[in-house]
Amino acid sequence: MVCMIHIVVLLLAITTVFEIFPLITVPVTKYLSLSSFRNHYYGLFGWCVRGKSQELMCTKMKIGYDSTDVDSSGHVLTLPSHSKVVVSNLLVVHPISLAFTGTLLILAVIIMVTPLGDSPEMLLFTALFSLPTFMLCLLCFLVDILLFISKLDWPGWLMLAATISMALCCSMLWVMRRVVSVKKYESQQSIAHARSVEQYSISDIYQSKQTSNGSEFEVTSVPTDSLTTPEITHRGFID
Amino acid sequence: MDLWRHGTEGLNTYKSCHQMELGSGMLIQLPLYENSAVYADHITFRSFCCERFPVYVSTVLRNNSPYKYLNEVSKDWQTFIQVSDYVGGSAEYAIYALILSITSNFVITVFVTVICCINISGRAYKRILQLLRVASLLASLNLTIFITKVLRGLEKEHNLYGIVRAHSIMHIFSDDMTFVVLDFLSTLMFQFCQVGIVIRLFQRAQEKRIIFFVGVILTMTANILWVVPPFTDHSTRHRNDWQILRPFVYLFRIAIATSYASIVIYHIWQKKKLWFKFNQMGLLTLLTVLVVLLLPGFFLADVSNLWISELGEVFNTTCYVTSTVITWEWLDRLNVLERKEEAQSILGRPIFEEEQQDYKFAKYALKVQNALTRRESPGASMDLNDTSNNSEVCDLQTISRYDPEDQMLEGRSIDQMHFNDKGTYRDQALKKLSYTRDKILYFTDQIVQKSVGHNNNSSSSKSEKVKQRKAMVRKRLGLDQNGVYIYSTKEVIFNSDQDEDVEDEDVENEDEKTENKNVNDNQNNDSTVATFTSNNINHF
Numbered sequence: 144m145v146c147m148i149h150i151v152v153l154l155l156a157i158t159t160v161f162e163i164f165p166l167i168t169v170p171v172t173k174y175l176s177l178s179s180f181r182n183h184y185y186g187l188f189g190w191c192v193r194g195k196s197q198e199l200m201c202t203k204m205k206i207g208y209d210s211t212d213v214d215s216s217g218h219v220l221t222l223p224s225h226s227k228v229v230v231s232n233l234l235v236v237h238p239i240s241l242a243f244t245g246t247l248l249i250l251a252v253i254i255m256v257t258p259l260g261d262s263p264e265m266l267l268f269t270a271l272f273s274l275p276t277f278m279l280c281l282l283c284f285l286v287d288i289l290l291f292i293s294k295l296d297w298p299g300w301l302m303l304a305a306t307i308s309m310a311l312c313c314s315m316l317w318v319m320r321r322v323v324s325v326k327k328y329e330s331q332q333s334i335a336h337a338r339s340v341e342q343y344s345i346s347d348i349y350q351s352k353q354t355s356n357g358s359e360f361e362v363t364s365v366p367t368d369s370l371t372t373p374e375i376t377h378r379g380f381i382d
Numbered sequence: 383m384d385l386w387r388h389g390t391e392g393l394n395t396y397k398s399c400h401q402m403e404l405g406s407g408m409l410i411q412l413p414l415y416e417n418s419a420v421y422a423d424h425i426t427f428r429s430f431c432c433e434r435f436p437v438y439v440s441t442v443l444r445n446n447s448p449y450k451y452l453n454e455v456s457k458d459w460q461t462f463i464q465v466s467d468y469v470g471g472s473a474e475y476a477i478y479a480l481i482l483s484i485t486s487n488f489v490i491t492v493f494v495t496v497i498c499c500i501n502i503s504g505r506a507y508k509r510i511l512q513l514l515r516v517a518s519l520l521a522s523l524n525l526t527i528f529i530t531k532v533l534r535g536l537e538k539e540h541n542l543y544g545i546v547r548a549h550s551i552m553h554i555f556s557d558d559m560t561f562v563v564l565d566f567l568s569t570l571m572f573q574f575c576q577v578g579i580v581i582r583l584f585q586r587a588q589e590k591r592i593i594f595f596v597g598v599i600l601t602m603t604a605n606i607l608w609v610v611p612p613f614t615d616h617s618t619r620h621r622n623d624w625q626i627l628r629p630f631v632y633l634f635r636i637a638i639a640t641s642y643a644s645i646v647i648y649h650i651w652q653k654k655k656l657w658f659k660f661n662q663m664g665l666l667t668l669l670t671v672l673v674v675l676l677l678p679g680f681f682l683a684d685v686s687n688l689w690i691s692e693l694g695e696v697f698n699t700t701c702y703v704t705s706t707v708i709t710w711e712w713l714d715r716l717n718v719l720e721r722k723e724e725a726q727s728i729l730g731r732p733i734f735e736e737e738q739q740d741y742k743f744a745k746y747a748l749k750v751q752n753a754l755t756r757r758e759s760p761g762a763s764m765d766l767n768d769t770s771n772n773s774e775v776c777d778l779q780t781i782s783r784y785d786p787e788d789q790m791l792e793g794r795s796i797d798q799m800h801f802n803d804k805g806t807y808r809d810q811a812l813k814k815l816s817y818t819r820d821k822i823l824y825f826t827d828q829i830v831q832k833s834v835g836h837n838n839n840s841s842s843s844k845s846e847k848v849k850q851r852k853a854m855v856r857k858r859l860g861l862d863q864n865g866v867y868i869y870s871t872k873e874v875i876f877n878s879d880q881d882e883d884v885e886d887e888d889v890e891n892e893d894e895k896t897e898n899k900n901v902n903d904n905q906n907n908d909s910t911v912a913t914f915t916s917n918n919i920n921h922f
Contacts, residue, residue, distance in 0.1 A: 233630055
């Protein structure tokens with residue numbers, strides 16, 4: 144259980160980092176791009192073209208490209224998949240997905256460091272929250288593929304890794320919910336049984352069995368005060 | 383059409399479709415006078431075109447042929463064959479390939495529908511199975527109408543213009559309202575069936591509820607958004623926003639299909655021990671993996687322009703039919719294998735903590751006890767005045783009506799005066815909320831768990847009386863509900879215990895003799911139960 148939540152937090156941290164890369168592509172930075180195609184570099188907030196002087200000329204920063212944008216050579220913007228330019232507005236799912244992943248990471252950290260991790264309700268909420276997060280992550284990858292097909296650069300392909308990682312996190316959160324639910328049920332049962340049932344040590348019973356000469360039914364009169372070895376103590380109903 | 387791609391019409395202009403000035407110098411033979419011709423000094427020529435696209439004869443004109451196309455027409459031909467969309471002349475959009483793919487779609491869909499209606503039994507999840515059958519029939523009907531329309535359209539075009547175009551077929555996908563509406567309805571039903579399949583994959587009640595809620599919400603959202611764009615006014619200033627809605631929903635559908643494929647494949651991986659337990663199981667598993675990946679696969683093929691664009695649209699219905707029906711069949715066979723394994727094992731089916739929490743098993747045990755202690759005749763069991771049995775056996779209804787809050791109310795001190803206080807507003811609101819939640823959960827359970835049927839084919843030879851009696855016993859034991867089975871009892875001998883007990887055998891012999899009578903009595907009771915179960919296991 145402890146290991147699992149650590150793995151979930153680690154995977155979510157990696158996923159968050161993976162999802163940050165598309166946000167810092169051109170024109171925010173000059174070295175990263177979601178896709179490059181015929182000297183054009185596409186980013187989340189715009190696109191750039193490398194001129195004859197090897198200088199990068201970029202559009203204004205905004206989500207989605209404008210069909211009226213023209214490059215330095217006067218060509219109208221075309222996408223590698225020949226999609227409609229207006230479809231590039233769907234790139235808005237990237238920041239939304241990052242926000243969801245960040246929130247999920249915070250929830251996972253809360254589960255890890257606070258006693259809320261033992262609450263099935265909290266885990267159920269987190270697991271439910273992971274479903275739209277996974278869907279958004281998958282949508283990010285699909286949008287990238289739709290716009291740039293196989294011309295994706297490595298920040299684009301990182302979204303595939305982020306989607307797989309998110310799927311793993313999602314599965315692990317649901318498994319954790321099951322584990323916590325079982326644990327809660329077992330603890331409730333053990334509390335209920337501990338109230339009504341006295342506890343006996345098997346070793347003490349064997350010892351008294353060996354020392355006593357009479358029948359085995361006399362063993363039941365062992366005092367409970369001396370039974371202090373919890374690891375070999377069993378609980379159960381006695382009819 | 384053109385959900386996300388640029389429209390292709392109007393991109394290429396063909397000069398041969400416009401009037402061309404050929405000049406003078408041509409002799410034209412007059413049709414009625416064999417040996418006379420007319421000298422034409424000003425000739426204009428226009429190639430035969432259909433909707434701005436040139437039409438060419440399928441006859442190959444070789445180089446040594448005395449007849450040749452005009453230069454402009456030949457030039458347009460070179461342009462025409464290089465356009466790789468459905469209005470172009472590339473081999474991908476050849477009419478033969480399209481007709482072959484559409485008719486194979488039709489054959490596959492009808493074949494799967496026949497399997498769904500005949501072969502798949504209604505043992506479990508009867509209502510979802512009914513929905514699946516209706517959806518399959520609707521899809522088959524839709525494709526039948528579609529094929530008929532396509533063939534009639536092609537015949538008409540051929541008779542009128544002497545041409546056969548793939549262009550007209552592809553337009554039916556988006557323009558024909560009958561096809562669009564029936565396709566939408568069948569897809570919606572198939573998506574609900576897929577939610578049902580995912581529900582079947584999980585065994586815990588709470589998870590079933592969550593899947594039901596999430597699945598229904600996702601399906602409804604995707605389909606509502608899918609039908610919105612065609613009915614909106616695209617000339618408004620929010621035109622761009624409406625334009626991105628269709629591709630978004632398209633991607634959303636692909637995301638749902640991918641999630642469905644991931645869940646099914648994960649479940650298949652979990653059951654890898656059962657892949658080769660049955661002759662056809664390995665093959666069916668492979669087929670299931672392939673069909674659930676069809677829709678995401680076609681999306682990838684579509685964006686990478688592997689074959690025709692909008693490939694997913696052409697194969698959409700077939701993808702949904704196969705990915706639902708074949709997965710259902712696979713699950714049915716898997717269930718049979720699992721039940722066999724559970725019946726042979728010591729522990730039977732797994733029990734989850736959720737089932738224990740509401741004293742479900744205690745209630746079930748009381749129900750079984752109630753059923754066994756009652757007389758088996760239907761008249762006696764229905765007799766409400768017969769209080770002799772009811773007084774001995776705890777009534778289930780009293781347990782189900784048991785409410786801890788009532789006990790709390792009863793436990794109030796009689797010395798204090800209690801007014802009919804309504805409580806604070808917060809308590810009232812919480813009460814209302816919990817009541818609403820309970821109602822929603824109740825209806826969810828009704829849909830998820832109560833939609834169960836049983837196969838009547840196995841007992842067709844039995845008389846009606848036996849059937850009714852069996853059904854009554856099944857109902858009493860709760861076997862009409864999903865996830866309740868009776869297994870034959872199995873004797874388990876631990877050798878180590880025997881070895882250990884050898885030393886104490888002499889001491890215990892005397893005790894055994896005294897207890898023998900009780901054991902025999904218990905065995906007699908057990909044997910009646912065992913006989914009862916072994917008789918029933920063959921039929922359930």
